[in-house]
Amino acid sequence: xxxxxRHISFDLxxxxxxxxxxxQQAWEASTEKLRINCGFAEYRRYVxxxxxxxxxxxxxxxxxxxxxELYFSHTRRLYDQIDQIDGAADLLHWCRxxxxxxxxITSKPRANSELIISRMGFExxxxxxxxxxxxxxxxxxxxxxxxxxxxTTPGEMLYVxxxxxxxxxxLNAGMRFVMLAPDDAAPLPRNLLNQVDRVGTLAAIRDMVx
Numbered sequence: 248x249x250x251x252x253r254h255i256s257f258d259l260x261x262x263x264x265x266x267x268x269x270x271q272q273a274w275e276a277s278t279e280k281l282r283i284n285c286g287f288a289e290y291r292r293y294v295x296x297x298x299x300x301x302x303x304x305x306x307x308x309x310x311x312x313x314x315x316e317l318y319f320s321h322t323r324r325l326y327d328q329i330d331q332i333d334g335a336a337d338l339l340h341w342c343r344x345x346x347x348x349x350x351x352i353t354s355k356p357r358a359n360s361e362l363i364i365s366r367m368g369f370e371x372x373x374x375x376x377x378x379x380x381x382x383x384x385x386x387x388x389x390x391x392x393x394x395x396x397x398x399t400t401p402g403e404m405l406y407v408x409x410x411x412x413x414x415x416x417x418l419n420a421g422m423r424f425v426m427l428a429p430d431d432a433a434p435l436p437r438n439l440l441n442q443v444d445r446v447g448t449l450a451a452i453r454d455m456v457x
Contacts, residue, residue: 250402252423252456255342256393257371258408259353260294262427263335263449264363267291269328273321277314283307295412297354297383319356326362331369332427334449339369341453348372348397352389352406352416372397385412390420407452414443425452 260266271287278285285305293301298315302308342349350373353360357376364374373396375389382388390401401421406413409427417424428445446452 249423250400252347252405253403254348254350254393254397254399254405255452255456256350256352256390256404256406256422257339258295258406258410258413259351259355259360259363261332261409262407262413263332263339263351263369264367265330265332266322266363267294269322269325270294272325273318276321277317280317281310281313283310283314293412295354295384295408295410297377297380300383319359323359323362326359327366329363329366331367332449336368338449338452339371343370345457347456348399350374350393350397352384352393353377354383385415385419387416387420390416390422405456407449425455 257263260270270291274287274290285307289305290301293304296304299308299311302311302314307314339349349371351360351364351369351371352375354377356378360374360376364371373393375392377383379392380388387401390404393404394400404422405425406417406420406422407425407427408414408417414424414426424443426443426445427449429447444455446455
């Protein structure tokens with residue numbers, strides 16, 4: 248029998264906020280300035296992983312310092328152009344009124360994340376960001392930090408995300424998982440044997456846990 252659900256945790260990009268257009272602008276501007284030939288489609292495949300790990304997978308580790316500064320400073324300048332995913336603030340509010348703890352676990356830097364969360368009016372009990380960690384997703388370190396802050400256990404948590412790395416993270420941590428997959432378009436491997444619960448909208452999570 249599963250532990251009772253006490254805490255719902257969320258990814259940020261693609262789960263609570265529509266940020267991919269801004270990410271694309273920042274990536275293309277940064278790589279153009281450094282004369283790097285790597286399109287955003289390649290970068291997007293790995294969104295959700297720690298930034299250094301993405302660069303390693305893209306063969307761009309030698310540019311880590313320059314890309315980190317250019318990319319994230321660019322996204323900070325454009326943060327006011329980011330919109331929330333439909334129903335995000337309402338769902339977070341509903342979770343709190345129902346007595347669920349809430350958190351956001353993201354690979355974004357804290358400076359960027361706090362700007363966005365403040366602008367969106369998101370209220371959560373804990374925020375864990377990429378630069379808070381020595382091991383980012385899919386390592387379970389971030390989940391352990393949330394458990395310590397919120398006084399809960401992974402078995403009492405649900406993680407909501409939109410990428411395969413979010414699922415791997417939840418699996419490694421021992422959390423339940425729901426994938427936000429509008430139009431059933433979540434990027435999961437065809438040979439994945441695990442059963443993954445999906446929802447097309449954030450509002451549907453209420454029906455799952457309410």
